């Protein structure tokens with residue numbers, strides 16, 4: 001299972017979380033990665049942990065101001081990028097352009113979407129993976145795998161119906177190892193989570209619990 005920890009703009013110490021993820025990563029078969037804010041990418045990548053951006057823009061080098069250029073994100077040490085997160089929605093044409101920009105820079109891609117229909121559309125753009133996240137469950141602590149298991153299974157079917165090479169993650173409310181196991185049983189190959197680690201009093205202990213059953 002792929003466990004991708006999005007730090008959003010939570011007031012956690014990104015280096016403390018990255019070092020905890022790196023430490024746990026040495027003791028699990030699961031694949032772990034952290035997605036810090038853009039300003040923290042380089043310092044997080046220097047810890048040796050697999051590092052993801054939260055977003056890149058559909059642009060090239062040139063006259064763009066206030067954007068995230070995929071090449072610069074890769075230069076900062078990122079291995080991949082989230083795209084179209086529920087808190088950073090893009091138009092369809094811009095998701096397509098951002099996937100192409102990420103590919104150009106050698107970044108792996110996970111395109112997020114609200115529901116199975118959007119997952120099918122996202123998969124058609126050819127990312128490495130898609131992540132289904134019902135927005136109403138984000139940050140609630142109620143796992144999507146428990147509150148709405150059908151949405152995960154339907155997302156897996158929708159992606160497979162378009163492109164079997166696109167793997168499916170699920171997210172929203174995931175905070176325990178049992179939640180991760182349940183996601184896997186529904187067909188997801190990974191989970192995207194945030195508050196369960198970034199807002200935990202002890203992020204290292206939260207991570208240990210997440211990967212314990214894997």
Ligand SMILES: O=C[C@H](O)COP(=O)(O)O
Nearest residue numbers: 006139172173193194195
């Ligand atoms: O990127 C992560 C997702 O939005 C899930 O957030 P959450 O784990 O706080 O529910």
